[in-house]
Amino acid sequence: MDFATIIQILDSAVRLMTPLLLACLAGLYSERSGVFDIGLEGKMLMAAFTAASVAYVTGSAWLGLMAGIAGSLALSLIHGLASITFRGNQLISGVAINFLASGLTVLLGQKIFGLGGRTPALEGNARFGEITLPFADALRDVPVIGPIYAELISGHTILVYLAFAMVPLTWWVLNRTRFGLRLRAVGENPASVDTAGVSVTRLRYAAIAICGILCGIAGAYLATALSAGFVKEMTAGRGFIALAALIFAKWRPWSALGATFLFGLLEAIANRYPNLDLGIITIPSMFMNALPYILTVIILAGFVGRAIPPRAGGEPYVKER
């Protein structure tokens, strides 16, 4: 395997990890506030569909992105109503959202475009273009650093850079701001926030709104940047892999970056070498695709340090003396 191949695989890993990273951070905001969200998958799928549809109709990827965010936020709101306002079960609400998105996208797609649930292919400005960073071409021939900069770092869509920028931003918000302190507190012990005179409901809605926005960006990325249009079930379990990454990362933003990179890399390797020949044994791509889940089970079993979820996670807050 030469240097160029490694760069190519890493480049592919960066593209593939972007939706995982966005969805993982989305889940991080929601779960750190105490609202479990297994509806990441459904929200991304809905966002991919609305983004692709609007981008196709208007010819603008940016309007598509807005629509993607709106589509995902709408589902977040349903999740909030069910699990925060009406104190329903968060897992059931999440499952319902996944089913809803899965059915609704195909139904609407067929009704509007008549292509069997997919949207027409997107072209030109309806997709996010790749950005060439300054000096990328000039530096291309510098050994080692040149290809890394020109191939790996430069040449991604704006959404990839946005996703990476979200990591330090999320860390900063969580650890350095008032909102972050309250968000973490409400996920650990909502009564402490309530007795301090801060609204638990409002904080949790804010958290799931951020979750909706990030899932919306992730979905829009899938449909208008990674691919060119919406295809039925195009999220293909990425929402669940993002959840696995969230557990793997123990609900921390920098670790989320590492976890999603690892999972993106596994996917990139599986794509490039469907049957990875290691000389002694041949690893089928199915195994690589299953690895994120296997790793998560290992984490949950406590082999790599304990993953402690936010203490109040999964439970609606009921005021008690």
Next chain:
Amino acid sequence: MSAQAQQSGGRSGTAAPAAIELRGISKAFGPVQANKNINLRVEKGTIHGIIGENGAGKSTLMSILYGFYKPDSGEILVNGLPLTITDSQTAIKAGIGMVFQHFKLVQNFTVLENIILGVEDGRLLRPSLAKARGVLKQLAEEYQLNVDPDETIEELSVGHQQRVEILKALYRQADILILDEPTGVLTPAEADHLFRILEGLRAEGKTIILITHKLREIMEITDNVSVMRRGEMVASVKTAETSPEELAELMVGRKVLLNVEKTPAQPGAAILEVRDLKLVDDEGVERLRGISFDIRAGEILGIAGVSGNGQTQLLELLGGYPEKGSKVSGSVRMNGEELDLTGTRSDAAIRRARGIGHVPEDRQVEGLIMDFTAWENVAFGYHHAPEFNKGWLMDNAAIREDAEAKIKRFDVRPPNANLAARNFSGGNQQKIVVAREIERNPDLLLIGQPTRGVDIGAIEFIHKRIVELRDAGKAVLLVSVELDEILSLSDRIAVMFDGRIMGERLPGETTTGELGLLMAGITDTENTPDSAGIPPDLKHVEDLPGGQP
């Protein structure tokens, strides 16, 4: 301001308005009238006790004051000014701080983060944290409220966590501090320290409302006391002008026996013989360092001691469920037969089959399944009994009938076997556990903290049942941190300190002072009884570590 003060009326002739005045507060939850037309006046700069049994409405009243509940009717005046308290924020702004019975702290936050939560000075944390650090240092010096600001809450002892709660209120510039059952979770030493802190706060002019059901605390620290009974305020008096007996009577509406009436013990043969019992827990800490004692039929052995000196480990070991990873040595004989302490034959079910009943220290965790009904809980541990089963299936009708009878005999209120254990008050939950264990007529009853968080009526009832069991010729091992309870129930008292028994005393021939010294690990070799209970290596007490984790 002065006009307001005149209006609110100085009953005791003072011109200053009361810190808190409640007029005609009523609050109902459905058909239950939690507070009925409550009037209360709390003078500035005093410690005001509010006493009443569990469920008397004390906590509801304080929750109203802190904006958790809205009263159905009535008026609240703070410093003479009428105030509508709609939420906790309003209460905080009016200078009211609350220390809840169950702390409202974020476990994995630092002390500092917990303190600023909700009162940050801006969108960014750094300046708030720096300011809080300064204020905290000042408060620590002023009131002896020392806590490391960078420690996380989960690393702190319960006593220190409570200090953080008090600091939280003071940081919010509370002038009126409400403490709900503050000593329920504290060791006696921690409780003493808390009282010194409260006295310091009073000296600085703060007003303190202390909610409790412990008469001794009221007598020790309060200036005035108000008594609640079944949602009503039945009396408000100066503490100096009343007595524990009078207060107890007001609380329950009838005379209570603070001293248990019992005849002298008629001890028979030894039921339980414990010899040189040692236990090292999974962290390598020696919890039991060679415990030996006997309990004979028809006697109650009380084990006194500050919690955390090995009593929990002793009870769990005898009950058949020592903490995982513990290393145990020594021998225990029950009715002359050796008990398996470590092997596969050591579990709670087998102990029960051998005639050992166990009322665990923490009823909510070890004694009951809170979401299960009372009748299910009454059968737990004995659900394999033949009378509860028909072949492979459980005979629910029989279990329910049995439970209903027990609930009736133990006067559990409400007498509804279908309610979840969670829905009973602390005292009634305890009655359910005690009924289950005592009614099986065990040869030996292990009972830990039988009346922790239990109201006076239920305490009296539970004590009577324990004595009845003894009079029926059974052995009782009583573990309690309440010295009064140990003194009034036990036929013999053993004091535990740092995993050892420091000495045995007879209740009639000892004093709380003497027991207190033993509990603190101070012993007088000359007084050490020569009974079989004392291991020979107790001479170098001064070498023992002083405190317990």
